[in-house]
Amino acid sequence: MFGCVLIFVDEYTTGTQNWECPFCTLYNDDTNSFCDACEAWKCSMCTYVNNTRKKKCEMCYSDKPQLDVHQNELRESDA
Ligand SMILES: [Zn+2]
Ligand SMILES: [Zn+2]
Secondary structure, three states, rough: OOOOOOOOOOOOOOOOOOOOOOOOOOEEOOOOOOOOOOOEEEEOOOOOOOOOOEEEOOOOOOEOOOOOOOOOOOOOOOO
């Protein structure tokens, strides 16, 4: 069953699409998967915002993304 509907409207918002955290009402940048204030996380599959304690998305059961915002540059990837 397909419960998730992806609708991206690019007509009036091109580039950044901020998302509002439903738990603390903070607006976060679209590139940020985690709320800066309460660490709620936005599902990358259906964009549903889950409580930080959830390990899977409530809507589509996708896994919680890794909190690796600052680790991308530090990671030593094999060439
Ligand atoms: Zn929040
Ligand atoms: Zn989801």
